[in-house]
Amino acid sequence: MLNIVIFGAPGSGKGTQSELIAKRYGLKHVSTGELLRAEIKAETELGKIADSFISHGNLVPDEIMIEMLEDLIKKNLDQKGFIFDGFPRTLPQSMALDEKLGKNGSGIATVISLEVGEEELIERLLKRGKISGRSDDNRQTIEFRLQVYYQQTEPVKEYYAKQNKLTYIQGKGSIDDIFKSIEEAINNLTDG
Ligand code: ATP
Numbered sequence: 001m002l003n004i005v006i007f008g009a010p011g012s013g014k015g016t017q018s019e020l021i022a023k024r025y026g027l028k029h030v031s032t033g034e035l036l037r038a039e040i041k042a043e044t045e046l047g048k049i050a051d052s053f054i055s056h057g058n059l060v061p062d063e064i065m066i067e068m069l070e071d072l073i074k075k076n077l078d079q080k081g082f083i084f085d086g087f088p089r090t091l092p093q094s095m096a097l098d099e100k101l102g103k104n105g106s107g108i109a110t111v112i113s114l115e116v117g118e119e120e121l122i123e124r125l126l127k128r129g130k131i132s133g134r135s136d137d138n139r140q141t142i143e144f145r146l147q148v149y150y151q152q153t154e155p156v157k158e159y160y161a162k163q164n165k166l167t168y169i170q171g172k173g174s175i176d177d178i179f180k181s182i183e184e185a186i187n188n189l190t191d192g
């Protein structure tokens, strides 16, 4: 399998680039944010719990997220690989991901970290909020989500840096140019 993690702050463009990566390499796109929003929309038990965290800009507890991930991996073992978007967001999630993939004789090939400055992130999220209808795309929640990102999620980078798996990509620029840099990084990897 070819498994890739796309990493970055809220608004860094993970979703947009993941779709392009999934298409180019035939990978299964796993967006935990989208999965959770679907649960909220369907008003499931999980959706109700998730909403109480997401609408305030908090992370959904690890226990719930890790169970969701486990389930997804189990159901998609016939795929060429995964592009994980929005997971892992904490160190326990990173360790769980390594463990679950390892159990299936696989692992993470690389973690693509989209680097975007804070001002640009806020600007993009406010703009998205006007059309997304997302409960967490308003100024107050955006600022809180960024704090949560810097405190709880950014340390995940160090975890992968130690494994020599971190690839930094400049996340400011055109969607095409950013994708080209990502493609180059992935091709370098698979060419050996
Ligand atoms: P981007 O704009 O780069 O796609 P995002 O942070 O705006 O990123 P999502 O990845 O869609 O959006 O996540 C939305 C919310 O869902 C998060 O703020 C969090 O509350 C919850 N969530 C998603 N994935 C996880 C996870 N792995 N662990 C905990 N909570 C999660």
Ligand code: MG
Binding pocket: 014, 015, 031, 033, 034, 086
């Ligand atoms: Mg997203």
